[in-house]
């Protein structure tokens with residue numbers, strides 16, 4: 001059978017499981033809020049959801065907000081991040097991890113990743129610390145927890161705050177302990193594609209009552225819990241989650257463990273089969289990861305195993321076969337136009353000038369994964385083995401026709417030049 005890219009029959013025409021997933025629970029809980037006529041952030045369902053999210057993550061406090069970006073921002077504000085304070089972040093993450101720092105007038109400092117997990121390398125973090133460093137934001141990329149033992153030890157030894165950006169890691173555990181409370185605070189996103197979603201939404205978890213009160217106040221117009229409606233103590237905004245979102249999220253949270261089990265089963269099957277195939281490497285999990293929710297799988301592509309077909313052409317062929325695999329970020333975060341000298345926002349207080357030269361940065365492991373990484377999304381693994389087999393069959397089909405694929409590509413290039 002010829003490649004779909006050359007007019008052949010695709011391996012798969014059926015869609016993968018739809019995301020987001022929902023059922024009767026979401027519908028009933030939404031109706032409950034509707035009928036209650038208490039639709040806003042003070043709907044009792046919001047606190048109920050916060051309590052169940054805190055319980056799932058073994059945290060004393062959970063405070064919802066309108067998205068994962070704001071969750072990072074209020075956590076940093078509650079930690080009193082000051083103008084010019086440096087915060088170490090990875091370059092393989094969504095922009096929010098760094099821009100939340102900049103919104104608080106801090107300076108993101110990029111440290112390279114560990115290629116096996118795509119998470120901050122503790123050695124790189126250590127090397128990036130300066131007298132101005134205040135915090136580390138560890139992203140649990142794709143749902144794989146960062147090395148929390150090492151990062152926590154560094155934070156404690158160097159007197160830094162540790163924030164876990166767990167936007168991808170709902171329910172993940174490290175050595176049996178849920179992520180989010182290894183440092184000062186953990187933040188999560190409930191954006192449309194996340195493992196528990198209300199379309200938008202975010203949450204901060206912490207074991208510190210002081211931090212929890214401050215985060216709550218930053219999300220609630222500067223009020224204090226139990227204080228007056230028109231009594232405001234700090235300059236803050238309204239970042240509340242609505243009752244409707246909390247209703248959906250309560251139902252989503254109930255689905256999470258079962259969905260995680262399905263993804264784990266399918267990913268383990270995929271991993272086993274992939275071991276017998278050349279050219280696509282799925283790094284092993286750190287054995288200290290005791291629950292991996294598999295938000296995103298990152299494979300490393302080796303063109304030599306596919307007759308020299310480059311990653312992007314391989315992906316075009318795979319997508320044509322009905323497999324929605326994607327390239328990783330096009331470049332590490334620091335290469336975004338935002339980090340060019342002329343675009344950097346001025347600091348709020350005017351007392352400092354960042355000496356970061358993002359334009360000259362080139363962190364080798366982060367650069368590498370942007371060139372050879374391939375992402376497979378969580379919903380691909382939410383079905384049955386047949387779905388996984390289709391992915392494997394499509395990979396093998398592209399390999400078998402790699403020579404023909406190259407000629408097609410070269411012919412197309414020739415006709416354009």
Ligand SMILES: Cc1ncc(COP(=O)(O)O)c(C=O)c1O
Nearest residue numbers: 067068069094096167189190191
């Ligand atoms: C690692 C990471 N942090 C933070 C965020 C921000 O979350 P939100 O989109 O809810 O603002 C995202 C969103 O994709 C993310 O992937």
